[in-house]
């Protein structure tokens with residue numbers, strides 16, 4: 621049996637009283653409520669340091685057995701973005717051209733998406749999130765990871781929130797299948813592409829579908 625880790629004292633880093641707590645919670649909710657998935661990007665570049673700070677934020681996510689089973693590839697090179705677009709559009713042509721079941725295409729129709737993915741080249745950054753299906757020790761032995769999908773999903777949510785609060789827009793893009801990302805980006809076999817987070821500044825004329833969010837009385841039960 622491995623030994624337990626040493627422990628350190630913990631106190632919440634920014635405590636507050638109950639009245640302030642509600643105000644902070646409200647403010648955070650309001651900030652996140654202003655996030656929208658954006659499909660039209662300006663070409664304006666983003667500072668890599670900002671992206672790295674946001675990835676650091678994502679890396680604070682809790683994970684199964686603290687395995688931190690994620691890897692983020694920040695792609696800004698136009699040629700690599702072009703390759704990703706080409707490969708993604710090939711998959712999407714098959715998806716929209718018959719691979720997707722009718723009910724799925726019907727669910728997507730209101731969003732007006734199709735097999736054209738110009739944002740993969742126009743947006744200044746693609747953050748490709750990989751899930752580490754298993755880990756590797758220094759001597760190259762496989763070690764099991766736990767709750768990989770949950771862990772990477774939580775980290776990705778934190779990444780989306782961090783980018784939004786840093787004034788950037790994102791689009792969660794999931795070409796299916798997306799194994800081509802591992803090959804284009806030269807990642808090891810133990811990593812599986814999880815999604816592409818298209819990142820940048822919304823174009824001046826960007827528009828988003830008029831949608832609303834389910835009220836808390838629908839999404840929460842208090843008992």
Ligand code: IYR
Nearest residue numbers: 712728733734793794795796
């Ligand atoms: N991957 C496709 C299809 C797609 C699927 C869902 I679920 C969406 O919410 C949006 C799109 C595409 O990117 O077009």
